[in-house]
Amino acid sequence: MTKPVLYFDNAASSWPKPPEVGEAMLRSIHEHAANPGRGSHRMAVQASRVIFETRKQAAKLFGIKNPNDIAFSSSTTEALNLAIKGLVKEGEHVICTGVEHNSVRRPLEFLKRTQKVQLTYLETDSSGMINIDQLKDCIRKETALVVVNHSSNLLGSILPLEDIGQLCREHGVPLLVDAAQSAGTVPIHVERFGIDLLAFPGHKGLLGPQGTGGLYIHPRIELEPYLHGGTGSQSEAIDQPTVRPDRYEAGTPNTPGLAGLNEGLKFVLKTGVENIHAKEWKQTQRIMEGLESIRGIRLLGPALGKDRTGIVSFVLAGMDASEIAFILDQHYGIAVRAGYHCTPLAHATAGTAQTGAVRTSLGYYTSDDEVDALVEAVAEIAESAIL
Known part of the structure; x- marks a missing residue:
């Protein structure tokens, strides 16, 4: 595997x-x-x-x-x-x-x-x-x-x-x-x-x-x-x-x-579904903590510490969501999804109807090292955008 x-x-x-x-x-x-x-x-x-x-x-x-x-x-x-x-x-x-x-x-x-x-x-x-x-x-x-x-x-x-x-x-x-x-x-x-x-x-x-x-x-x-x-x-x-x-x-x-x-x-x-949810929630908090520390990032959905599934979506000020996803894929080997995710209603709620967003979503096999690699890659992209 x-x-x-x-x-x-x-x-x-x-x-x-x-x-x-x-x-x-x-x-x-x-x-x-x-x-x-x-x-x-x-x-x-x-x-x-x-x-x-x-x-x-x-x-x-x-x-x-x-x-x-x-x-x-x-x-x-x-x-x-x-x-x-x-x-x-x-x-x-x-x-x-x-x-x-x-x-x-x-x-x-x-x-x-x-x-x-x-x-x-x-x-x-x-x-x-x-x-x-x-x-x-x-x-x-x-x-x-x-x-x-x-x-x-x-x-x-x-x-x-x-x-x-x-x-x-x-x-x-x-x-x-x-x-x-x-x-x-x-x-x-x-x-x-x-x-x-x-x-x-x-x-x-x-x-x-x-x-x-x-x-x-x-x-x-x-x-x-x-x-x-x-x-x-x-x-x-x-x-x-x-x-x-x-x-x-x-x-x-x-x-x-x-x-x-x-x-x-x-x-x-x-x-056990409870065990799966607990693992994914813990790693979701890890992603959120890392992304929240990056200048220009805005996270969507429930705040840190609140119950949620393993989905963390974000926008980066001044940078197109699709461009971020492309760079993550081509330069870091990280697969995410950008755009409107077949849910324009949710984007209207989140205030991203005009921009879309980058969605990261982990699963049972996601490791902490992979989470850290994702956060580090987004941080580098954000730093380059600011420069």
Whole structure:
């Protein structure tokens, strides 16, 4: 598991992966690369078993009682589209935050244009936190859904899901959580937090491969399927199956990818989400302390000492964010991401809508030495900019 670059782009995709992830994917391709759920021969059965084991691991991680309430998808984006477009009907009202990713904002704006869905964007403070009382005041009788991202992919802020979930349950409004930046790195329990729909990626904190993700759907919620087609069950029916998860999983699944995700989930469960979060938080503080000491740097998101995920974004006065990222890559071998991170709402909140920002995001395999190397490189770039 060599690391030819210093990788600080884990908010986009985690890297490296546990060795078991790639091994499981190769084993899937070589030993049971059949179509799961479509045949009774041994290879098809084994493929089905691997996928169900992955479903069980995800259910265990998120406190889900029935693994079949998890519908696998190609990404968090697909899962969010299934949840939003499958639940919200014409003329209804949806509440979301002012720091949502485009994977939430664009489907909602599409429904606003095409189905006259009413939208309310909750104001957030500069660190990305919402006011629970404001959320309560925005709920109407026609409110069909509340959508929040658990952690901003720009600011690293972590919303109080238990408080939000309790409020939504008191008013009988379903809660959809975008866990793109928290699944596997921040504890999530759907029952305890009052989550009705949970969209998660396989390729970030869960340490699986790209092309994997999923959506938890509470048993009392029925969604209109996003995809229609073959499932291997109730094939005689002209409509999608009524059984879960088949109803929401049309087409051939990504069996090798889900086999890899299975191992990523096992790693997270074995290591412990609390332990992963504690390690990443400690290193995040190390990055923030170092960057805050550099002249001209402004950090985004929660202040030093506050809870957050492993994301630290910053701007450097007088220097373009993309230029900083380019120099880090070309001269220091450090991978970060610059720009707008598919979340213009969050940039408006942070006051960086015109400039964008440099985002550093660490992962479980990030070392303290790598953190120090990043800070030292940014310090040298900042000094050169001033000179």
